[in-house]
Amino acid sequence: MADALTHHCPNCGGPLTFNPSDQKFHCDYCLSIFTVEDIEKFEAKNSETPTETRSETTDSAETTSGDIDLFLCPSCGAQIVTDHTTAATYCYFCHNPVVLSGRLTGEFLPSKVLPFKIDRQKAVSDFLTWTQKKRFVPKDFFNEQQIEKMTGVYFPYWIVDAETSGNLTGKGTSLRVWIVGEIEYTETKVYQIFRKGKTKINHLTKNALKKNLQQKMVEGVQPFPIDQAVDFHTEYLSGFQAEKRDIEIKDLAEQIDHELTEYTEELLRDTVSGYTTFTPSNQSVDVEKQDNHYMLLPVWLVTYQDASNKTYYYAMNGQTGKVSGILPISNKRLGFFSVGIFAAILAIAMIVGYFL
Amino acid sequence: MKKLLLFLGVLALFTPLKVFAASDTVDDQANLLSPEERTELSKQADAINEEIKGEVFILTTNTNTEEPREFANTQLKARIGKDNNGALLLLDMNQREIYLSTSGNMIDYVTDKRRDKLLDDVEAAMRDSNYYLASTNYLSNTKEFVNDGIPGGSYRKDEKTGKITYYKSITPLEFAIGLIVALVAAIGFFISVRLRYQLKTGTYRYPYRQNAQLDLTERQDQLVNSFVTTRRIPKPSNHNGGGGGSTTNSSGGGTFGGGGRSF
Numbered sequence: 212m213a214d215a216l217t218h219h220c221p222n223c224g225g226p227l228t229f230n231p232s233d234q235k236f237h238c239d240y241c242l243s244i245f246t247v248e249d250i251e252k253f254e255a256k257n258s259e260t261p262t263e264t265r266s267e268t269t270d271s272a273e274t275t276s277g278d279i280d281l282f283l284c285p286s287c288g289a290q291i292v293t294d295h296t297t298a299a300t301y302c303y304f305c306h307n308p309v310v311l312s313g314r315l316t317g318e319f320l321p322s323k324v325l326p327f328k329i330d331r332q333k334a335v336s337d338f339l340t341w342t343q344k345k346r347f348v349p350k351d352f353f354n355e356q357q358i359e360k361m362t363g364v365y366f367p368y369w370i371v372d373a374e375t376s377g378n379l380t381g382k383g384t385s386l387r388v389w390i391v392g393e394i395e396y397t398e399t400k401v402y403q404i405f406r407k408g409k410t411k412i413n414h415l416t417k418n419a420l421k422k423n424l425q426q427k428m429v430e431g432v433q434p435f436p437i438d439q440a441v442d443f444h445t446e447y448l449s450g451f452q453a454e455k456r457d458i459e460i461k462d463l464a465e466q467i468d469h470e471l472t473e474y475t476e477e478l479l480r481d482t483v484s485g486y487t488t489f490t491p492s493n494q495s496v497d498v499e500k501q502d503n504h505y506m507l508l509p510v511w512l513v514t515y516q517d518a519s520n521k522t523y524y525y526a527m528n529g530q531t532g533k534v535s536g537i538l539p540i541s542n543k544r545l546g547f548f549s550v551g552i553f554a555a556i557l558a559i560a561m562i563v564g565y566f567l
Numbered sequence: 568m569k570k571l572l573l574f575l576g577v578l579a580l581f582t583p584l585k586v587f588a589a590s591d592t593v594d595d596q597a598n599l600l601s602p603e604e605r606t607e608l609s610k611q612a613d614a615i616n617e618e619i620k621g622e623v624f625i626l627t628t629n630t631n632t633e634e635p636r637e638f639a640n641t642q643l644k645a646r647i648g649k650d651n652n653g654a655l656l657l658l659d660m661n662q663r664e665i666y667l668s669t670s671g672n673m674i675d676y677v678t679d680k681r682r683d684k685l686l687d688d689v690e691a692a693m694r695d696s697n698y699y700l701a702s703t704n705y706l707s708n709t710k711e712f713v714n715d716g717i718p719g720g721s722y723r724k725d726e727k728t729g730k731i732t733y734y735k736s737i738t739p740l741e742f743a744i745g746l747i748v749a750l751v752a753a754i755g756f757f758i759s760v761r762l763r764y765q766l767k768t769g770t771y772r773y774p775y776r777q778n779a780q781l782d783l784t785e786r787q788d789q790l791v792n793s794f795v796t797t798r799r800i801p802k803p804s805n806h807n808g809g810g811g812g813s814t815t816n817s818s819g820g821g822t823f824g825g826g827g828r829s830f
Contacts, residue, residue, distance in 0.1 A: 347764065383788070390800065393799055393800050394798070394799060394800070395798045395799075396795055396796070397796045397797070397798070398793065398794070398795045399792075399793065399795075400790060400792070400793045401790070401792035401793070402788050402789060402790055402791065403787070403791045404787065404788055404789075405785065405786070405787040405789075406783060406785070406786055407783065407784050407785035408781050408782055408783040408784055408785070409781070409782050409784060410779055410780065410781045410782075411779060411780050411782075412778065412779040413778045413779065414778055415773055415778070427766040427770050430771055431766060431771055432771075434771065434774070474773075474779055475781075477775065478781040479781065481776070482783060482786070535766065535770070536766070537764065537765050537766050539764075540761055540764050540765075548756075549753040549754070549756055550753065552752055552753045552756055553749045553750060553752070553753035554749075555749075556745075556748060556749035556752050556753070557745055557749035560741075560744070560745025560746075560748055560749060561737055561741075561742070563745075564737045564738070564741035564742065564744075564745055565735050565736065565737050566735060
């Protein structure tokens with residue numbers, strides 16, 4: 212059954228949270244700092260007298276009704292209401308970070324996690340810098356006071372590493388034109404082209420949360436530096452929200468297969484160069500090996516309210532700081548700029564036309 | 568907005584700055600025309616003057632002994648000033664010569680080809696001693712040239728040095744192309760920014776070229792066929808700038824076009 216747990220400080224017993232700036236775990240009470248190993252060692256030693264308070268959720272503790280689940284907070288015992296997919300959150304009452312570790316075990320144990328690298332402060336300032344670079348939003352649309360909420364969330368993703376083999380046949384022509392006197396000669400050479408090769412496709416990233424399918428902004432913060440992902444420990448989640456996957460790899464199989472095929476074909480096509488025209492006649496691709504990794508990747512979600520209380524949502528990559536989201540447009544600013552472009556190009560065209 | 572319209576209205580009232588025919592528009596020293604004819608010709612000249620923002624003249628003489636070109640150029644310069652817009656038709660009864668002198672934009676309007684046509688018409692009338700017809704031929708031809716505009720690719724060729732200066736202008740076609748290009752660019756920019764801000768375009772695509780490596784195990788480029796075709800290059804049709812150019816000469820610091828012949 213699902214367990215709710217809070218990682219506690221070995222020194223004082225206060226809750227530990229992950230700090231993105233030094234990639235270590237901080238106790239807000241006694242200001243101690245720990246690494247993953249420290250905590251693991253400590254928790255292993257004390258497994259009989261648990262500092263890692265587990266509230267073993269029995270049938271009575273976890274009641275499932277519709278889309279929401281109930282957990283008991285390991286610190287204060289209050290009920291925590293969560294979605295089906297929530298894997299880490301805060302207790303609403305005592306504000307202790309709670310990891311629903313049961314949601315991340317067995318087949319749902321992520322193979323890796325990419326920890327946050329950007330902390331809250333940097334996220335806010337990065338977000339504001341990003342907005343200042345946007346020239347066509349209404350003036351004064353963005354300021355720090357209007358950031359309603361900034362939430363760090365680990366979202367579930369499928370990372371696919373694959374090896375494919377493919378071949379490509381086709382006809383290429385190359386033209387050569389030269390002129391002798393009044394006669395123009397055109398030489399056409401026709402080539403039979405064949406390419407065969409193996410492709411390694413790394414880190415094809417696929418969203419594994421249905422909630423995010425409609426969210427282009429979450430899609431827009433990619434790519435994540437998958438290489439920097441570390442082995443999964445629940446400690447990384449404490450202090451953040453986390454979601455578990457609700458899209459299985461088999462649901463994506465067709466789409467992934469299609470993409471792998473497409474990329475292999477494109478890469479093979481890229482090797483055909485130096486021809487005037489190329490017409491492929493036959494191509495085939497086999498996916499020889501496919502490794503799927505279930506990973507949790509970090510995203511900051513920003514809820515923003517403008518002066519007229521309209522709410523906007525933005526997402527920021529927790530590692531690279533890339534921001535994405537629907538921006539309001541100042542038609543006046545954009546219009547003026549467009550008219551400027553119009554005038555400039557017209558002027559250049561007229562000058563060129565005059566001297567031609 | 569209203570103010571702007573008012574301003575434009577006031578401006579429109581003042582713009583047709585009438586170039587009133589000077590009293591010497593028709594200078595009939597040889598007394599070939601009747602007063603009514605002179606008035607009529609002056610009226611026709613007025614219409615042209617407005618178009619070219621300059622002045623056209625008719626000068627008849629029976630006392631001149633100077634070379635007609637020299638005399639016509641000097642007379643034109645005296646009336647309009649150096650290199651200003653204008654034309655003068657000299658009917659020299661003493662030497663039985665006609666000479667057309669052009670200056671300013673009239674050099675470009677009256678190309679060599681057009682000049683010959685004009686002189687043909689004037690010469691025919693002069694041979695019949697129909698001086699009024701000669702004068703109206705001159706004016707009607709000039710008006711026609713002005714209405715047709717300066718032919719595309721027109722140039723000026725200096726008589727002595729042979730230096731060719733192309734007449735630079737923006738043709739309506741060039742203007743239209745420029746306008747369309749600018750419009751497309753501006754609208755394209757507007758729409759693309761809108762779409763990007765609303766996340767309709769420009770979202771993430773997996774960069775397969777960076778994240779994937781291809782190892783080719785086999786690679787064949789086999790030549791299967793090769794052939795040569797030939798084509799005779801069509802000679803460029805001799806449309807040398809369409810309207811051709813205007814030969815110019817310099818006298819007294821000014822540049823003049825035109826030409827003359829005897830009758």
